Amino acid sequence: MLKIIQLSIMLLLFLSDSAMSSSNEPYAYPLENPYAATIVGTPQEFKAKLPGYQDLPVDEYTLKIPGGREIPDVFWYERSGLRYAITAQDTQAPLVFAIAGTGAGHRSAKMKLFQRAFYQAGYHVVTISSPTVSNFILNASTTGIPGNLKDDSVDLYQVMQLIKNKHTNLAVSDYFLIGYSLGASQAAFVAQQDEQEKIFQFKKVMMINPPLSLFNSVVVLDKMLDDNVPGRFASFNDYFNNVIANVTAYHKTNQKINFMSSDFFYNAYREKRPDDYNLQALIGIAFRMSSSNMIFVSDVFNNLGYLVPKDTTLTKTTSLTNYAKSARRTGFSEYVNEVYVPYFTQTSGMSQQQIIDASSLLSIKDYLQSSDKIAMMHNEDDPILQPGEIGQLKSLFPDRAKIYPYGGHCGNMEYKDNVAYMVGFFNGDVLSGSKN
Amino acid sequence: MFKFNSTLLLMVVILLLQACSAVPPQEAVNAEPAVHDVNDIVKKDKVYPIDVYDPWEGMNRHTYIFNAQLDDYVLLPILNVYQRYVPDFLRQGVRNFYSNLTSFVHTINSGLQLNTESTANNGLRFISNTTIGVLGIFDVATGMGFPEMKEDFGQTLGYWGVGEGPYIVLPLLGPSNLRDTTGIAVDFAFNDILLNEFGMNGNEGWLYFYYMMYGIDTRAKIPFRYYESGSPFEYETIRMLYTNGRRVLIAE
Numbered sequence: 001m002l003k004i005i006q007l008s009i010m011l012l013l014f015l016s017d018s019a020m021s022s023s024n025e026p027y028a029y030p031l032e033n034p035y036a037a038t039i040v041g042t043p044q045e046f047k048a049k050l051p052g053y054q055d056l057p058v059d060e061y062t063l064k065i066p067g068g069r070e071i072p073d074v075f076w077y078e079r080s081g082l083r084y085a086i087t088a089q090d091t092q093a094p095l096v097f098a099i100a101g102t103g104a105g106h107r108s109a110k111m112k113l114f115q116r117a118f119y120q121a122g123y124h125v126v127t128i129s130s131p132t133v134s135n136f137i138l139n140a141s142t143t144g145i146p147g148n149l150k151d152d153s154v155d156l157y158q159v160m161q162l163i164k165n166k167h168t169n170l171a172v173s174d175y176f177l178i179g180y181s182l183g184a185s186q187a188a189f190v191a192q193q194d195e196q197e198k199i200f201q202f203k204k205v206m207m208i209n210p211p212l213s214l215f216n217s218v219v220v221l222d223k224m225l226d227d228n229v230p231g232r233f234a235s236f237n238d239y240f241n242n243v244i245a246n247v248t249a250y251h252k253t254n255q256k257i258n259f260m261s262s263d264f265f266y267n268a269y270r271e272k273r274p275d276d277y278n279l280q281a282l283i284g285i286a287f288r289m290s291s292s293n294m295i296f297v298s299d300v301f302n303n304l305g306y307l308v309p310k311d312t313t314l315t316k317t318t319s320l321t322n323y324a325k326s327a328r329r330t331g332f333s334e335y336v337n338e339v340y341v342p343y344f345t346q347t348s349g350m351s352q353q354q355i356i357d358a359s360s361l362l363s364i365k366d367y368l369q370s371s372d373k374i375a376m377m378h379n380e381d382d383p384i385l386q387p388g389e390i391g392q393l394k395s396l397f398p399d400r401a402k403i404y405p406y407g408g409h410c411g412n413m414e415y416k417d418n419v420a421y422m423v424g425f426f427n428g429d430v431l432s433g434s435k436n
Numbered sequence: 437m438f439k440f441n442s443t444l445l446l447m448v449v450i451l452l453l454q455a456c457s458a459v460p461p462q463e464a465v466n467a468e469p470a471v472h473d474v475n476d477i478v479k480k481d482k483v484y485p486i487d488v489y490d491p492w493e494g495m496n497r498h499t500y501i502f503n504a505q506l507d508d509y510v511l512l513p514i515l516n517v518y519q520r521y522v523p524d525f526l527r528q529g530v531r532n533f534y535s536n537l538t539s540f541v542h543t544i545n546s547g548l549q550l551n552t553e554s555t556a557n558n559g560l561r562f563i564s565n566t567t568i569g570v571l572g573i574f575d576v577a578t579g580m581g582f583p584e585m586k587e588d589f590g591q592t593l594g595y596w597g598v599g600e601g602p603y604i605v606l607p608l609l610g611p612s613n614l615r616d617t618t619g620i621a622v623d624f625a626f627n628d629i630l631l632n633e634f635g636m637n638g639n640e641g642w643l644y645f646y647y648m649m650y651g652i653d654t655r656a657k658i659p660f661r662y663y664e665s666g667s668p669f670e671y672e673t674i675r676m677l678y679t680n681g682r683r684v685l686i687a688e
Contacts, residue, residue: 054519077504077663105666133666240485244680248687293667300668306471311464317497318459324669325484326477338471 027405029412034381035279036269037411039286041109043266048419050116058087058115063139063162071138072300074314082139082159087115087125092171094203095124096426097160099190101181101410103290105129110180113414118178121423124170126163130183131155132290134297144302145343146294147336149214149359153189160190161199175200176426180410181384184210184376185361191374192367204426205374209382209410212389213360215336218291220384222331225284228277239281246272283383283409292327295335306339361396368396375400375425377418379407459494486672488603488679496605500671503610504662511655518652529573530653535584536565536572541626545587549595554585586685589626590619594686603675611678 030046031037062081071079084106098114100106106127115125129136131152137144140155177200179187184207191205211217229239250268299306300314307327308314344355357363368374376397380390394401402421404412412418469475478484490496518527539562546554561582569576578584593615594600601614609620631637636646667673 055524057520075668083664103666105664107661107664129666134668135663135666237483237485244684248684251684251687289667293669296668305468307474308461309463309467309470311467313462313464315459315462316501317494318461319493319497320461320669321486321672322474322478323461324486324672326472326474327669328486329477330472334472 027417029404029407029415029417031269031408031411032406033276033279034379034383034406034408034411035276035283037379037381037406037408038283038383039279039408039411040265040269041411042414044263046416047414048117048416050113050419051120053112053116056087056115056119058085060085061166063159063166065140065158065162068139069144069301072314073316074300074318074320075134075138075297076316078135078138083129083135084159084163085115085127086163086167086170087119087127088170089119089122089124092173093122093124094174094176094426095126095170095172096176096178097200098125098127099156099177099179099183099186100128100130100133101179101183102130102132102287103293104181104183105133105135110410110413113419114178117419117423118426121427123176123426124172126160128156128159128163131186132182132294134293137294137297138301143343143347145298145340147214147340147359148344149185149189149363153186153193156186157190157193157197157199164199174203176204176206177202178206178208178422178426179210180208180413182211182214184208185214188361188364188368188374191371192364195367203373204428205371206422206425207374207376208413208422209378209384210361210376210393211384212362212386212393213356215356215359216386216389217384218332218336220386221284221287221291222333223284224280224383225288226331228281228284243282246274280383288328288331291332291335292324292330295330295332295339296323296327298339304339306335362392365396369398372400375402377402377404377421379404379409379412381406382409384409485680486669486676488675489600490603490675492602492604496603497671499605499607502607503605506608507662511651512661514652515655518656527653527656530649531657532565532569532575533572534650534653535575536562536569537627537630538586539565539577539584540630541589541623542585542587544626545589545592545623546585548589548592549587551587554587557582557585558587588616588619589622590616590682591686593619594682600679600682603679611674613679613682616682 028046029037030043031040060083062083064081096114096118098111098118100108100111104110106129111127115127118125131137131141132146136155137146140159141152142155143151146152177187177191179185187205187207188210191202194200194202247268250272296307298304300308303310307323307330314320341352341355344350345352348355350358361368374397376393378390378393378401380403382390385393390403394403404418406412407415407418539558543555543558543562546558560580561577561584564577564580564582565572565575568574590612598615600616604612604614604617606612606617606620612620628637631646636642663670665673
């Protein structure tokens with residue numbers, strides 16, 4: 001199965017090369033391996049030149065959502081409210097709302113990129129965590145069961161309104177919306193809801209590397225772990241020890257390299273060239289960590305009895321180590337089948353197939369195809385997509401899809417061309433942006 | 437000054453030794469097992485990557501919470517002012533100054549580990565930055581090919597085969613273990629030698645300033661913020677990363 005995916009990715013890569021040869025300059029993002037790109041990101045020398053995060057006037061806030069449920073003791077630290085940040089200009093300016101991807105908070109590296117890029121370009125930037133992280137689930141999720149694009153986007157929309165109402169002294173000319181990965185899909189749903197409610201009337205919306213179908217991508221990501229760690233998560237120990245041994249060996253021969261430095265992974269990758277199986281396993285593990293965090297929080301918050309028996313008392317200092325082990329062994333696909341689908345078939349009356357269909361951007365196809373203000377930035381080789389999905393995505397954004405030949409899943413977001421493109425789209429000086 | 441601090445550390449260690457062990461989850465009476473039952477999934481005789489020897493987990497978790505609150509109410513507000521109002525070049529100067537002082541400690545520890553490469557590197561780094569770099573305010577050594585190569589006494593102990601001992605979350609300082617806590621105390625003594633040598637150990641007002649700036653600079657270098665990983669297992673994750681990170685450093 002993976003071979004087929006790889007083969008089709010290579011084929012797509014090849015096709016896109018010839019298709020894109022007409023553009024004036026070749027795309028010089030350095031990592032042509034999609035898995036390595038996803039893990040390593042953009043090496044220092046290829047990054048867009050932007051102000052440092054520390055030099056931005058970032059103000060952190062918390063938001064209490066009216067009607068919120070009581071937060072269990074074990075998550076006491078989330079009781080202060082939903083955390084978000086505003087990076088404000090001194091004068092009236094357009095404002096960008098940014099939504100983080102799966103498992104990422106409002107202070108994650110990619111959100112900092114948005115703050116740096118758009119602040120420099122003269123925008124206010126409001127950064128909001130993904131509805132899949134505990135801070136959001138516990139403070140701002142209506143159902144407490146994340147993963148439903150429509151529900152999560154309704155929650156996001158409410159959060160944005162509350163933020164708008166709270167900061168009335170912030171002088172805003174126009175509203176913009178951006179999101180990456182799952183946050184990109186949510187941005188589309190938020191934009192659609194706003195067409196009816198017209199609170200923000202977003203001038204432009206940018207979606208970066210969205211999954212076509214959330215559930216399809218979840219299957220791909222679960223498989224990256226299950227297919228590539230021999231014996232699946234059960235023998236994760238050996239895999240982990242092997243990774244640590246490799247890092248140790250690398251560090252031993254390169255003592256002068258600081259392994260906290262930003263290019264450590266890039267240098268290690270260039271020198272060691274780990275095979276795709278290892279890289280895929282790493283991506284799978286990273287995803288499994290995010291998804292199992294989310295499942296655990298949702299389980300305890302809703303007293304589902306899924307990982308933790310119902311009515312178990314967990315205090316501020318209860319050891320969660322054993323639950324961490326059982327959570328890491330639980331795939332997102334299992335959770336979808338065992339918790340998510342039953343819950344939503346019961347509450348919404350939809351069939352399993354309808355629920356799965358609703359997790360796809362195809363469910364708002366007409367809106368996306370006809371909305372000139374929305375653009376998508378994506379990569380031919382994004383490894384979270386199933387074969388053929390990039391083509392379907394392109395068809396959703398006629399003339400409004402910017403597809404790069406490589407970059408993996410969000411790996412090239414900090415690359416200078418990509419940053420220039422996202423800022424340029426909002427500024428109105430690139431491509432479809434100029435229409436408006 | 438050193439005497440006072442090592443006593444403090446010793447007190448902390450004794451306190452920890454008396455500390456309670458971890459609180460197990462309190463299941464409800466007659467509770468149905470969970471769908472994915474921990475007792476089925478987790479094998480008791482198996483060591484998982486997330487397992488670290490942590491007999492004082494209960495106390496450690498309390499200290500972890502204490503540190504998070506200290507961060508929120510004291511350290512981060514100070515850091516905020518520091519980063520917003522002190523210009524970049526000054527902060528860099530402060531950073532270089534302390535980094536240079538620690539290269540002295542790194543040199544001693546490199547020597548104690550019989551590592552000629554890092555002894556030479558750190559020694560030359562210390563000498564060139566102290567002289568050409570005006571007491572370390574400018575980092576000229578990195579450009580000359582002598583980057584920072586961290587070697588602390590915890591690593592020295594590890595090099596000579598001393599085991600990690602139990603995991604410890606130190607108040608203010610964060611994740612550690614018994615071996616590394618000992619290391620911190622010894623490195624502190626090494627640093628004291630240096631302070632005496634430079635005649636910086638006499639004036640109490642100066643020492644307060646010295647340690648305050650040291651604390652601010654140290655916190656400024658660590659991007660970590662408590663409870664922002666989005667993980668309910670943050671305590672476990674930090675414990676695992678700290679322990680494995682130290683193993684990598686010691687194995688070199």
